[in-house]
Amino acid sequence: MSTTQTVKETPITKRHVELGAKMASFAGYNMPISYTSINEEHQAVREKVGVFDVSHMGEFIVRGKDALPFLQKITTNDVSTLEIGEIQYSCMPNLEGGIMDDLLVYRLSEENCSEGERAYMLVVNAGNIIKNWEWIATQNDHNIHILNISDRTGLLAVQGPNATEMLQQMTDIDLSSIKYYNFVKGDFAGMSNVLISATGYTGSGGFEIYVNSDQLPTLWDSMMKLGKNFGLVPAGLGARDTLRLEMGYCLYGNDIDETTSPLEAGLGWVTKLKKGEFNSSEIFAKQKEEGVRKKLMAFIIEDRRVPRHGYIIEDKAGNKIGTVTSGTMSPSLGIPIGMGYIDTDHAKVKNPIVINTGKKKLAGELVKAPFLKV
Numbered sequence: 001m002s003t004t005q006t007v008k009e010t011p012i013t014k015r016h017v018e019l020g021a022k023m024a025s026f027a028g029y030n031m032p033i034s035y036t037s038i039n040e041e042h043q044a045v046r047e048k049v050g051v052f053d054v055s056h057m058g059e060f061i062v063r064g065k066d067a068l069p070f071l072q073k074i075t076t077n078d079v080s081t082l083e084i085g086e087i088q089y090s091c092m093p094n095l096e097g098g099i100m101d102d103l104l105v106y107r108l109s110e111e112n113c114s115e116g117e118r119a120y121m122l123v124v125n126a127g128n129i130i131k132n133w134e135w136i137a138t139q140n141d142h143n144i145h146i147l148n149i150s151d152r153t154g155l156l157a158v159q160g161p162n163a164t165e166m167l168q169q170m171t172d173i174d175l176s177s178i179k180y181y182n183f184v185k186g187d188f189a190g191m192s193n194v195l196i197s198a199t200g201y202t203g204s205g206g207f208e209i210y211v212n213s214d215q216l217p218t219l220w221d222s223m224m225k226l227g228k229n230f231g232l233v234p235a236g237l238g239a240r241d242t243l244r245l246e247m248g249y250c251l252y253g254n255d256i257d258e259t260t261s262p263l264e265a266g267l268g269w270v271t272k273l274k275k276g277e278f279n280s281s282e283i284f285a286k287q288k289e290e291g292v293r294k295k296l297m298a299f300i301i302e303d304r305r306v307p308r309h310g311y312i313i314e315d316k317a318g319n320k321i322g323t324v325t326s327g328t329m330s331p332s333l334g335i336p337i338g339m340g341y342i343d344t345d346h347a348k349v350k351n352p353i354v355i356n357t358g359k360k361k362l363a364g365e366l367v368k369a370p371f372l373k374v
Contacts, residue, residue, distance in 0.1 A: 010055035011154050011216040019234060027127035029056040032236040041239035042331040045204050046374070048231030049160035051223055052240055054208075055216060058129035059153045060136065061108075063119040064144030071120060074139050074279060075105065076262055078272040079120070082107040087181045087199055090270050091262045092124075092132065097283035098258035099265070100135055101128040102250060104199060106183060125252045139279075154216030156223070159206035159235075159243075166230040167207060170222065171196075175207065189222050191215055201240065203247035203374045242328050245337060248298055248369025254309055255296060255325040255339055263287045264341065265296045294322065295347040298369040301336035301355060303362040304329075312356040313340050321346045324355065330371060336362075337371050 008029045016023065021032035032053065034041060044050045062071060071079045077090035084107050092100040106121040113119050124132045129150055136146060158167060164175050170189040173196065178184055183197035188209065195210040211219055224232070241251065250256045250265060262271045263284060273285050301307055307327030315321050327338030342353075348366065355362040 008056075010053055011213045012053055012055070012220045015217065015220055016053065016234070021234070021236060026237055027056055027125070029126060031056060032234070034236040034238045035234050038236070038238035038242060039331045041233055041235040042242050044231065044233040045160045045202055045235055045239060045243055046332060047161070048233075049158065049162035049166055049206070049227065050233050050235035050239065051220075051227070052157040052159065052235050052237075053155075053220070054157050054240075055154045055213065056126035057155055058122075058124040058126060058132065058148070058150040059155075059210075060122040060124065060133070061119065061147040061149055062122060062144055063113060063117060063147075064142070065116045065118075066142035066144050067118040067120055070140065070142040070144050071105065072275060072278060074136065075103070076267075076271040076278065076284075077105070078275040079105060079107075080275065082120075084109055085182055085184065087183060087197060088270075089181070089199075091256075091267060092135070093262070093278075093280040093284075094135075094258055095279055096258075097261050097280045097287070099252075099256045099260055099262060100258060101125055101132055102252055102256060102267075103132075106195075106197070109185070127253060152213050154211045154213040154219070156209045156216070156219065157201065157206065158209065158223070159200060159202040160204050162230045162232075163206035166227060166232060167196075167209075169226055178207070189219055191219070201249060202243035203249075203370065203372065204243070241326075242331055245326055245328050245339070246330055246332055246370065246372040247374075248339065248371065250296070251326060260296075260341070261287060261292060264292045264294055291344060293344055294341040295344055296325070296339055297322075297342045297347050297349075297366050298337070298339050298371060299353055299364045299366050300371070301338070301362050301364040303336065303360075303364075305357065305360065305362055306336050307338040307340075307355045307362065307364075308357070311340075311358075313342060314354040314356055314361075315346060316352055316354060318354070321353070332372050336364075339369070342366065 104123040108119040188194035311324040313322035322342035324340040
């Protein structure tokens with residue numbers, strides 16, 4: 001007997017369909033891939049402003065007297081350095097040296113906490129919500145309370161050089177004062193207790209707006225109406241992917257997964273071995289001491305064909321030296337770009353490579369990320 005898995009919707013899926021968006025299943029959600037074209041939406045974010053519905057992302061609240069030591073155990077970065085209102089990029093490792101997920105850790109206000117308690121919000125990838133929730137539950141031997149608020153949270157990412165000026169029309173909060181990887185809570189678009197953060201996944205600046213899911217349609221409508229004066233366009237996951245790849249940002253499931261180490265992925269900077277023991281810390285310490293066998297590297301292609309996930313990377317003599325994890329035709333640069341894991345001996349900037357598509361071989365070169373300086 002076959003079972004059909006239900007595809008979930010965000011609170012504004014109807015709005016996307018009404019706008020004529022090309023929809024597709026992504027991480028279990030019916031999501032907009034593009035509205036007009038990926039290139040148009042990409043350039044709008046680089047030059048003006050775009051809005052992404054990213055309500056499919058997961059949000060967990062972790063609160064309690066042991067919230068800090070618990071998060072220190074299950075994440076690679078040093079959570080103890082976070083002040084209230086600050087955000088941290090991190091990884092959640094498994095016990096074998098792989099990455100369960102990459103995530104954001106928000107240190108929340110303690111106004112609703114008892115004495116001695118701390119509160120945090122974890123923002124995780126949509127495809128990993130269930131897996132992460134179950135993993136965190138198995139790791140919870142601390143005095144904490146964990147709450148999954150994913151289904152009741154709506155999230156818009158407003159990105160581009162016009163984002164601050166446009167969103168400032170919707171709030172009295174001085175948005176220009178919100179530093180990178182910081183957040184505030186306050187009144188926004190007539191709604192109270194809205195969380196506004198500045199992390200971004202495009203490299204073009206902007207903000208993330210977290211509201212209750214039932215408020216999202218109203219927020220979207222207000223933003224689309226106001227945005228006409230600022231060149232705002234709705235942007236889908238297609239442009240989100242090309243934008244992040246131009247910046248060399250990892251995509252979970254493509255560039256990192258449970259078989260890749262943060263040190264292999266170039267995420268040693270969020271793997272704080274000096275903070276004390278945490279999941280897989282001994283493995284990472286050994287990798288740092290002995291070196292890793294492969295490294296995630298960026299590359300450009302001289303041909304016009306796009307390198308695809310899974311293509312073999314060879315040296316000029318035809319020996320396999322790696323595998324492509326992400327690739328696209330860069331809308332900003334007009335050339336094919338990509339990332340892939342390369343054997344450490346060959347993982348040097350300016351080294352020539354060959355991408356084997358199975359039918360054709362594409363000449364390329366290893367480069368330093370990001371591809372684009374914005």
